Amino acid sequence: MLPNALTFARSLLEGRLKAGGRALDGTAGNGHDTLLLARLVGETGRVWAFDIQKQALDATKGRLKAAGADKQVVLVCDSHERLADYIKEPLDAAVFNFGYLPGGDKNITTCAESSIAALEAALGLLTEGGILAAVLYGGHPAGAQESAAVQEWAAALPQERFAVLRYAFANQRNSPPLLLAVEKISKQKQGIQP
Numbered sequence: 001m002l003p004n005a006l007t008f009a010r011s012l013l014e015g016r017l018k019a020g021g022r023a024l025d026g027t028a029g030n031g032h033d034t035l036l037l038a039r040l041v042g043e044t045g046r047v048w049a050f051d052i053q054k055q056a057l058d059a060t061k062g063r064l065k066a067a068g069a070d071k072q073v074v075l076v077c078d079s080h081e082r083l084a085d086y087i088k089e090p091l092d093a094a095v096f097n098f099g100y101l102p103g104g105d106k107n108i109t110t111c112a113e114s115s116i117a118a119l120e121a122a123l124g125l126l127t128e129g130g131i132l133a134a135v136l137y138g139g140h141p142a143g144a145q146e147s148a149a150v151q152e153w154a155a156a157l158p159q160e161r162f163a164v165l166r167y168a169f170a171n172q173r174n175s176p177p178l179l180l181a182v183e184k185i186s187k188q189k190q191g192i193q194p
């Protein structure tokens with residue numbers, strides 16, 4: 001069966017991240033994506049994981065500790081739009097799994113304005129050849145607005161500098177999740193002298 005948006009996003013991250021790499025999880029939530037990134041970069045790498053809810057960061061911390069993969073992770077309790085205040089190194093990969101915390105308060109959800117500011121900041125830190133994966137959920141009203149705005153933002157990225165992929169099932173009911181994957185094209189491939 002074809003992979004869903006989240007599974008496909010994770011396979012792109014697996015293809016890109018190596019031991020010693022640098023990665024961002026812009027929405028830590030229950031820590032599944034943070035743990036994946038932490039495992040991929042290993043103890044010589046670094047992962048920054050953001051969430052505005054302490055409950056989410058506690059769950060992420062517990063998951064990382066249980067897996068013995070907490071040493072390489074910096075947990076930040078702040079909005080992802082301020083990520084550049086915390087990360088001063090280039091990133092090989094970034095993931096944003098937008099929406100609300102599963103099992104948490106559905107009113108605390110990501111929103112278009114801060115999501116786009118965070119995506120812009122993450123792209124600014126991405127290395128050439130680096131990849132950003134954003135999973136969007138249009139099945140609830142705030143999510144539908146956010147998904148539309150982020151898709152509009154992504155479609156306007158200059159094709160000389162970024163390759164943008166949109167991936168979703170076209171015939172599923174109830175607005176299935178959608179993946180936007182953005183790759184920063186290297187200057188060499190753009191034909192620019194590095």
Ligand SMILES: C[S@@+](CC[C@H](N)C(=O)[O-])C[C@H]1O[C@@H](n2cnc3c(N)ncnc32)[C@H](O)[C@@H]1O
Nearest residue numbers: 027028029030031032033051052079080097101
């Ligand atoms: C769908 S969940 C993430 C799931 C997570 N990646 C996982 O693997 O379990 C979305 C998370 O985004 C968080 N969030 C909402 N607004 C945020 C913001 N401005 N900055 C950072 N995190 C935010 C929510 O608190 C929630 O935990």
